[in-house]
Amino acid sequence: MALLAYRDKHILSAQQLRKLSEHKYSCFSASLLDPLLQPWWNWLVSQTPLWLAPNLITIVGLILNVVTTLILICYSPNGVEAPPRWTCLLCALGLFIYQSLDSIDGKQARRTNTSSPLGELFDHGCDSISTVFVALSACISCQLGHYPNWLFFQCFCAIALFYCAHWQTYVSGTMRFGRIDVTEAQFSIIAIHLVSAALGPEIWLTKIPIVGLSWNYTILVFITFGYTLNIINFLKMFTEGGSGKNGSSVAVSIASTSRNNEAKNNYETCMKT
Incomplete structure (x- = not known):
């Protein structure tokens, strides 16, 4: 009985499934680096086999990013000891591969006609995990363990900004990237890792x-x-960017429309009877 109650509570209704199928990913980017990297991403996805699932591309990139960060953490668990230079180079490579694969999974989905809202959810779920490891690796690479409160604050802010980016998507209906956003931040962290690899992590303490x-x-x-x-x-x-009625969020607007349609259908049914 408990299992049935759990199923009834957590399985999407027919109306919710219909709304999910109608979802369309909307994105606006003013990024400085994205246009410069498009030729690389387009070439990379053109070399990707058609049988390779987009979600597999996403998870491979995530695993590489997590593993390289865990190696760095093993050598500097508190961010105070200077990790070997090769671990910083490994993190730079892992983050670059993750960034590239994360940029082509959507292209692969459109290329193979397998785009779906659940695929988008899976991609962003992997990004949420990666955000923690990317921020942590950057903090260790530049020796922020000497300022533990700042280290925690930086990791917290990275997670908070990821959450806020999706909150504003919930409000406006469009994922928006500024001129200096995720791609720029990722390449800045790659640069930090490369500096640590070339000059040693101790350079950041000078x-x-x-x-x-x-x-x-x-x-x-x-x-x-x-x-x-x-x-x-x-x-x-x-506060001001909602695209729904009176500046409301997209979700509120959809819910309101759904309620209005349901009330209209009920009214018409009553009139017929």
Whole structure:
């Protein structure tokens, strides 16, 4: 009985399944790097076998990113000990591969005519896991373990921004990427890993003569400033960016339309009887 009750509670209704099938992914990007990387992504997806499922591409990229980060964590579990340079290089390579595969899974889905809302959900679910590992690897690579509170704050902000990006999609109906967004952040982290691999992670602890702060602390200031600007933009979108009636979210608008249609159908049924 308990199993049946759980099933009835969690399985989507016919109306919910219909709404899910009607969902169309909408995206707007003003990214600086995306147009420059499109030729690489297009070439890469053209070399991908048609039998390769888009979800498999997504999960392979995620596994590589997670494994390379775990190797880095094994050598510097608290972010204080300097990890071997090759682990930073490995993280840079893992993140680049993940970024490339994450950019072509949607292209592969359209190429093979297998796009679906559940595929989009799977992709974004993998991205949510990857966000944690990408932020953590960057913090370890630039020795943020010396500032544990800042390390936690940076990881928290990365997760919060990911959540806010999907919240604004819920409100506006469109996934929006700014001029400096996910792709730029990922390549900045790749650059951090490459610097650590070339010069050693200890380089981030050296002081900048004019400023008097270490390189990693200076980076923290700039990143926090960027987080603040993004949060302000998100708050504006949450309050003013709804595409539904009176600025409501898309979900509220759809629910309202569904209720109105249901009331109309009930009225017409009553009139017929």
